[in-house]
Amino acid sequence: MTTQFSALFPGLDNPLILKRYPDSSDANLQAWDAADEHLLKHLDESGMLPRRWLVINDSFGALTCALRARHGDTPIDFAADGRTAHLGALENLQSNSLCQQEIHFHDCSQLQSLGNDAAILMKLPKNLNFFADTLSQLSQTLRAGQQVLIGAKAKHINQSLLTLIGKNLGEANASLAWKKTRVIVVTADGKPRPLSKPNRWPVPELGLILENHSNVFAANKLDIGARLMLDNLPVGDFSQVIDLGCGNGVLGLQTARLYPNANVHFVDESAMAVASAMANWALNKLNPDLGKFHWDDCLSHLDAGISADLVLCNPPFHQGEAITDHIAWQMFNDAKRSLKPGGLLHIVGNRHLGYHVKLKRLFGNCKTIASNGKFVILQSVA
Ligand SMILES: C[S@@+](CC[C@H](N)C(=O)[O-])C[C@H]1O[C@@H](n2cnc3c(N)ncnc32)[C@H](O)[C@@H]1O
Numbered sequence: 001m002t003t004q005f006s007a008l009f010p011g012l013d014n015p016l017i018l019k020r021y022p023d024s025s026d027a028n029l030q031a032w033d034a035a036d037e038h039l040l041k042h043l044d045e046s047g048m049l050p051r052r053w054l055v056i057n058d059s060f061g062a063l064t065c066a067l068r069a070r071h072g073d074t075p076i077d078f079a080a081d082g083r084t085a086h087l088g089a090l091e092n093l094q095s096n097s098l099c100q101q102e103i104h105f106h107d108c109s110q111l112q113s114l115g116n117d118a119a120i121l122m123k124l125p126k127n128l129n130f131f132a133d134t135l136s137q138l139s140q141t142l143r144a145g146q147q148v149l150i151g152a153k154a155k156h157i158n159q160s161l162l163t164l165i166g167k168n169l170g171e172a173n174a175s176l177a178w179k180k181t182r183v184i185v186v187t188a189d190g191k192p193r194p195l196s197k198p199n200r201w202p203v204p205e206l207g208l209i210l211e212n213h214s215n216v217f218a219a220n221k222l223d224i225g226a227r228l229m230l231d232n233l234p235v236g237d238f239s240q241v242i243d244l245g246c247g248n249g250v251l252g253l254q255t256a257r258l259y260p261n262a263n264v265h266f267v268d269e270s271a272m273a274v275a276s277a278m279a280n281w282a283l284n285k286l287n288p289d290l291g292k293f294h295w296d297d298c299l300s301h302l303d304a305g306i307s308a309d310l311v312l313c314n315p316p317f318h319q320g321e322a323i324t325d326h327i328a329w330q331m332f333n334d335a336k337r338s339l340k341p342g343g344l345l346h347i348v349g350n351r352h353l354g355y356h357v358k359l360k361r362l363f364g365n366c367k368t369i370a371s372n373g374k375f376v377i378l379q380s381v382a
Contacts, residue, residue: 007032009066010044016065016096021088022330032062034179035151039121040066042183050119057123059320061089068098075102077114081215083269083297107271111137124152133214135168136193144190154182168193210248211279213272217247225314225348225375230254232370232377234346238262244313244331249277251312256286267294299334309343311335332362339382346379
């Protein structure tokens with residue numbers, strides 16, 4: 001089932017039809033939220049007509065589509081870390097017949113060269129290290145007095161958030177609440193802040209060194225699911241391995257050390273995760289010819305010629321703030337398609353998520369390899 005939502009945003013005569021990416025059959029999940037509406041209402045009231053827009057963290061292109069529909073071909077820089085945000089924005093622009101010319105797509109590592117002549121709209125991300133990194137990048141380029149509008153749920157705005165913004169970009173004031181959201185108006189003070197560096201930390205028990213960019217899962221210690229996985233990696237004659245949802249790449253890195261002749265493909269929808277996995281491959285002195293890195297939504301764009309004998313996966317159980325198992329489900333389906341006959345899908349999951357039911361349905365088999373009070377390691381054979 002396709003769930004489409006039509007959104008009549010402030011300043012628009014016709015509604016937009018917006019979908020999440022990947023499309024979800026969960027009728028509770030929609031492609032925009034009240035903070036998007038609040039940002040657009042704020043713009044409507046301010047009558048702002050800039051020569052360029054910079055839109056940061058627009059989940060599925062709702063803001064970008066609305067700006068394009070309201071303001072014709074004013075150039076837009078779209079910056080998001082997530083591949084699904086980029087693909088969602090592209091699909092929603094296309095399905096609403098909005099022109100894509102002069103929309104420039106970026107990940108969030110290039111913000112220090114964007115925004116100087118633009119009106120800037122941002123959605124508050126969940127990860128505050130990533131938020132601070134974003135602001136300090138913007139501080140390199142914004143003029144004193146230039147404003148950034150940040151849309152957020154009112155419950156996420158407090159004095160320490162405003163202080164963090166002050167520390168990294170300039171003074172911040174929150175608007176009155178509307179539909180339980182506020183718009184934070186930040187006035188840049190024109191002073192460049194030091195850029196944040198990736199966090200580097202050792203894993204002595206594995207003899208690995210890891211580096212995480214600001215928006216990468218497990219910032220300074222191993223995830224407990226990943227730890228159980230590392231204690232129970234499969235044994236076999238592996239030559240094509242995929243670390244699906246790789247984060248900093250710890251699962252694939254350790255596998256590469258056990259199977260030094262294997263090609264290891266690291267896949268994540270976060271550009272910062274892929275950059276971290278790539279840095280970690282080099283940092284741990286693994287063979288540069290054998291590490292491959294893919295910024296993708298699951299395995300949607302993986303070269304059809306890659307036929308894996310092992311897929312490792314510690315799947316997410318949320319997308320942004322929405323708790324959902326549809327990404328895990330897509331990962332398992334994509335893994336099945338990419339495995340050669342006899343290849344293994346080896347996953348870790350929270351016990352209560354019931355992944356064994358899904359795997360049994362998909363592969364016709366599923367074995368429990370290990371478990372503890374909270375997590376379970378499951379394996380299916382293609
Ligand atoms: C639970 S973390 C696991 C990270 C790492 N493998 C570990 O074990 O520490 C899940 C990872 O899946 C990634 N992810 C989420 N949605 C994805 C998607 N649609 N396609 C690919 N990766 C995705 C997240 O960015 C995150 O890095």
